[in-house]
Amino acid sequence: MLLKxxxxxxxxxxxxxxxxxxLTPDERTAIEKADFTPKQRAFVYLGLYAGLRRGExxxxxxxxxxxxxxxxxxxxxxxxxxxxxxxxxxxKTDAGFRDVPIRLPLYEVLAPYVQxxxxxxxxxxxxxxxxxASSYTKLWRGISKAIAASAEKNDLSNVDTSTISAHILRHTxxxxxxxxxxxxxxxQRILGHSRVETTxxxxxxxxxxxxxxxxxxxxxxxxxFAHPAGH
Numbered sequence: 001m002l003l004k005x006x007x008x009x010x011x012x013x014x015x016x017x018x019x020x021x022x023l024t025p026d027e028r029t030a031i032e033k034a035d036f037t038p039k040q041r042a043f044v045y046l047g048l049y050a051g052l053r054r055g056e057x058x059x060x061x062x063x064x065x066x067x068x069x070x071x072x073x074x075x076x077x078x079x080x081x082x083x084x085x086x087x088x089x090x091x092k093t094d095a096g097f098r099d100v101p102i103r104l105p106l107y108e109v110l111a112p113y114v115q116x117x118x119x120x121x122x123x124x125x126x127x128x129x130x131x132x133a134s135s136y137t138k139l140w141r142g143i144s145k146a147i148a149a150s151a152e153k154n155d156l157s158n159v160d161t162s163t164i165s166a167h168i169l170r171h172t173x174x175x176x177x178x179x180x181x182x183x184x185x186x187x188q189r190i191l192g193h194s195r196v197e198t199t200x201x202x203x204x205x206x207x208x209x210x211x212x213x214x215x216x217x218x219x220x221x222x223x224x225f226a227h228p229a230g231h
């Protein structure tokens with residue numbers, strides 16, 4: 001028996017967090033020019049232009065997509081852990097229940113895809129059921145290969161398919177909202193963050209781009225002088 005805890009006084013190393021990043025311009029170009037299947041492009045665009053989580057995308061049904069109002073209703077989540085998948089009748093957080101606007105690039109891909117489906121699910125297996133862990137691996141492997149082939153074909157060097165993931169697509173969507181001027185609260189709502197600090201962390205990360213900050217301030221100042229107060 002030990003008389004005292006031998007680990008007492010030890011300091012644990014700080015947990016290293018993976019650096020958040022958005023797609024590079026070359027990666028975005030590779031994605032736009034990639035020879036995706038309709039299913040692959042629909043998945044990628046739901047992450048890139050709607051900011052949905054992987055499980056939220058895989059859980060979508062045709063009824064969740066209102067093409068007339070251009071709204072996606074997020075109300076469930078397909079959880080993939082190792083080889084096990086489980087459908088939860090709620091998103092990752094309470095804030096995950098939300099309506100997400102369908103941006104034009106997404107609409108042009110999603111509308112014909114949804115209308116072509118013969119099953120209620122947007123991303124069904126061949127048997128019509130929800131995507132399994134192995135099926136998702138196969139889906140993402142095909143997406144990754146298509147991006148790599150597009151990068152090679154279009155001579156795009158700044159492309160790292162080994163680090164591109166569904167979360168990177170979502171983070172890029174959040175970055176786009178920052179640079180387009182959408183306010184913090186609306187971004188939090190669209191992304192389904194339960195804590196505003198999570199959204200603020202993304203915005204702070206985006207704001208590290210000093211060139212973009214200066215450009216936005218210059219545009220603001222030009223508008224001030226173009227429309228002085230009282231005129």
